[in-house]
Amino acid sequence: MSFFVETIDMDLGETPIENIFINDFMPMADGTYVKVYLLGFKYAKDNDTTLNITNEVIAKHLNIPLSDVLRAWDFWESKGVINKHPKDSEDEYDYMIEFVNLRHLYIRNNYKHIISNEETGSSNLYTCSAEDLVEANQIPGINDMFNSIDYIIRRPLVPNERKRVLEWIYNYNMNPDIIVKAFFHSMEKKGRRNLSYVEGIVRNWYDSGITNLEALQDYLKSKDEKFYRYERIMKSLGFGFRQPxxxxxxxxxxxxxxxxxxxxxxxxxxxxxxxxxxxxxxxxxxxxxxxxxxxxxxxxxxxxxxxxxxxxxxxxxxxxxxxSQNFKTKFHNFEQRTSKYTAEELEKMVLNKRG
Incomplete structure (x- = not known):
């Protein structure tokens, strides 16, 4: 006896994507990189060993250059959400992609954070380098974040301050838009633009489990009605990233x-x-x-x-x-000359004239 499931030609399945990817990683990535990740993840979930999926296949499916696919995998590997496993091949671009479980990644990062601060006393927290800052400035979501912060505090952040903000994103697992809200909250509530004060707000939100906009809105609704109002109204107008x-x-x-x-x-x-x-x-x-x-x-x-x-x-x-239907002019009362003849009589008159 054996068991098997019917297979069909049409793909009617579904691919579950973790919210951590949507909330935390997708905003920092180029749209092409997101498409490559999603299609690759879909193939991984299919678990069909008969399929021979290559980077060339992905490039053809998405109608993008092969170089974009390769850059996408390099980007996602640098973010720690995939691992490349080389095959026994001379082609350096022929590798297997392992998609990291983002829930486990989140737990590992936070567990490491707790161990380094509470038990060992050593600091394993991320420190932003100049190279990291240059790379981050090329990401539209990060660039928007810095522009918004500059507007809120009425001056541009200096490079060391920008590095410090990037460290918050990593060490506190915060979305860039949450960092912007922290600066706005600091200015609106206390009139303070000091980074240490803003980091205190970020840390408090982190301790309260607030790492995305939805959690922040729930928190503000119960703690800060006025700030919550601004947040909801600007979001409903389509200005979720901009502060009033x-x-x-x-x-x-x-x-x-x-x-x-x-x-x-x-x-x-x-x-x-x-x-x-x-x-x-x-x-x-x-x-x-x-x-x-x-x-x-x-x-x-x-x-x-x-x-x-x-x-x-x-x-x-x-x-x-x-x-409009009842409106008449003097021409409505005009009686046409042909109105006293029948259709047959008119046709006969035309034939006689032609004859």
């Missing part, structure tokens, strides 16, 4: 403090950004100003107002259509 300016914060504060809107109503207004190609706090301020004048204060009132506007628009459309 001072003028934008004053406008947002007005919605809550003067107009007494709830976060639900404001987020409902933010949904209207689909109607514009240039969403902004000013655009939402115009919507909320109209609702404030009309006495609209909750989501149910917003929905009722939208239904009334839709019904009114439909009625006006029907009225315009009826007016």
């Amino acid at each position: 300016s001072e003028s934008e914060m004053r406008v947002i504060d007005k919605w809550f403090d003067e107009w007494k809107f709830t976060i639900e109503v404001i987020l409902k207004a933010c949904e209207n950004t689909k109607k514009t190609s240039n969403p902004s706090v000013s655009y939402i301020d115009g919507i909320l100003s109209s609702w404030h004048k009309d006495g609209i204060k909750d989501v149910s009132a917003v929905k009722k107002d939208e239904e009334n506007r839709s019904a009114k628009k439909s009625i006006n459309s029907n009225v315009r259509q009826n007016q």
Whole structure:
């Protein structure tokens, strides 16, 4: 007796990707590198020994140069998420790819961090080199992070400060956008741009298990309502990486403090950004100003107002259509010369003229 599973020609399976990759590693990578990782991971999960997958196959499948595939594997190996295992071949690019379990990687990194600080007393923490800084500056997500920090503290970070920030990302397993939020929180709450103070915030968030935006939002919702408001509103407008300016914060504060809107109503207004190609706090301020004048204060009132506007628009459309159909000019009363003849008589007249 033997057992086997039916195989089909069409690929209807699924490939589970760990959230750690999506949250922590994907933002720091070039889009082509992400595609190479995902396709390779998909082949690894297929576990089909009949397939002969090579770097050339991946390049052809993704319609990219072979050199991009090779650079992608070099990049992911440098990040520790894959291991290359050479085959018994003279071709140096003929190797097997082992995908590291990112959950285990996370546990190992954090376990090492705890051991080095609490038991041995020695420091095995990552120290950023000048070469690492140059490489990091070529990553769009890291570059965006530094630009945002420069804007928040109103001056550019010097190289040593940038290295220190990169060390936080590694040693505290933090996303770049969380580092930006820490700087903004430091400036907004305490008016402090000192890196040691910001690192204290990062460390506290790390100790609280906060390493991504979702966890930070839950934390702020319970600890810092005002900061949470800014976070949610900017994200709903599509500005998840950018912090609000001072003028934008004053406008947002007005919605809550003067107009007494709830976060639900404001987020409902933010949904209207689909109607514009240039969403902004000013655009939402115009919507909320109209609702404030009309006495609209909750989501149910917003929905009722939208239904009334839709019904009114439909009625006006029907009225315009009826007016167009009923509108007549002096030419509507004009009686054509041919109106007193039948179709047969007209056809006979045409034939006689031709004859």
